[in-house]
Amino acid sequence: MPSEKAKEKPVHALIAGATAGAIEGFVTYPTEYVKTASQFSGNKLGPIGIVRTTLQTKGVMGLYSGCGALVTGNALKAGVRFVSYDKYKSLLADSEGKVSAPRGLVAGLAAGMTEAVLAVTPSETIKTKLIDDSKRPNPRFRGLIHGTTTIIREEGLSGIYRGLFPVVLRQGANSAVRFTSYSTLKQFVQGNARPGQTLSSGITFAIGGLAGLITVYTTMPLDVVKTRMQSLEAKQLYKNSFHCAYKVFQENGILGFWKGTTPRLARLVMAGGIVFTVYEKVIVLIGGRAL
Template sequence: MSASQSRTEQWQWENATAGAVAGFATVAAMHPLDVVRTRFQVNDGRISNLPTYKNTAHAIFTIARLEGLRGLYAGFYPAVIGSTLSWGLYFFFYDRAKQRYFRSREGRLSPGLHLASAAEAGALVCFFTNPVWLVKTRLQLQNPLHQSQPYSGFHDALRTILREEGWSALYRGIVPSLFLQVSHGAIQFTAYEELRKVVIDLKSRKKKSSESSEAVLNSADYAALGASSKISAILVSYPFQVIRARLQQRPSSEGVPRYMDSWHVVKETARFEGLRGFYKGITPNLLKNVPAASITFVVYENVLNLLKVVRRKD
């Protein structure tokens, strides 16, 4: 193996490590809002085992009163696994794709190639993580009104799903997950990369210097870039989250799913709830993900810079 190949592989693993640490930090800080978002998403106003929440604050208060801290952190274990794995794999695949396109285009990456890199990474991550997200969703929807025998935890949920529904159940919602991963990640990372270039250019002009991006940008810049790119991605891709959450609900005691497939969700939601139904839970989603994106990119960029310093010392 050549020295350049060794450096490339080391760089890829540094990206994966930075992404995994960033993912864990994000989940730990924002999980209660994720629980609230999921419960809003699946409550279609018809038949539901979930309490009716007026708004995000009322949902948090009601869950805390009826279920305690355990309710606010339902599904935390699979969320940590899924988010850490997702971010680690995402940054790894994203960086590999960028480097491949970078070499083939003689050192230049257009917005379209950033988009293609992000889409490729999102699709690959989706296949690895869908079972984890399905278990997370089901654990988050358990509550005192739940009529089915509750899952005792992550491993019990996996065993029960496999026993009662088979392997295919672990990939319920895979179609909207693919659309979500590809579109959301592609939009977010393309926006992030392009906004990053603009900010670097503006700061470089202001300072009249040719400093590197690491020297120009600080944590406040990374936070602002992460939040801005996340908002654009959420507004476009959020309906896929609603479709996925509704598909991933636990079947009735008779083993009948609430929704048969993605198209069934779309038709029923449009018929009974209109466009608003596809954006249920977007408020806690924004409250969770906008600051979470800031945390993620601040941690990611700083961990990556730290790893670079360590590598240079070696």
């Protein structure tokens, strides 16, 4: 049994979170590629059409365009997310160390906003621009490093922080919903289990997957606006996030805010299962504290 001092080290949450984020990002990336491509303005292809066209023109590796940005960003953001969530939970805990559901929601919201500023916005902007560029007949970017340096050279740091506002909103909502759903479902399952029984990886994966499903449908509109704001043509098409949302509604109606739901659903259900399962396993191996 690890000591209380060992349990509380932020490095435990950082290592476990970064490992879980990197593995999840690589495994689920093709669904993220399809989701992002389906949300660009003017795209008329459905998920199957995007996969078919990409395979025909770019091959299997085409489905991994921008993967390096997301895997790197995923490892960083997951590490930041779990460290900050653990910190905010400890700050909001009562005298007995317990965190109520409303306070857990606040902790998740704060953790999501923290990761949005420190990790998500730059990695998501670069990933989105790389995917957008890969659809061109003659792509400009030759990979993650070249694409990143080119964007910064031409647009400055603001070029990789485009869409910060919708990202902060989306990540805050994502983490608030995901952590709250996961914690609530886990407590429910543990409450119906035998005393002292440890949850299996299969049950943890299922709980995480269900938390991912809930997260997708509640935060999808923010994700659509975020993707549009980070596209290569965003500066020419949209004045700000609110104007972007208006254009989405004008072009596609209310259902336009749920465009790309299927591939994002596939990704976040898998992601929720993978992230929480890997996190729980790694945190135990290194002597930290489970969620």
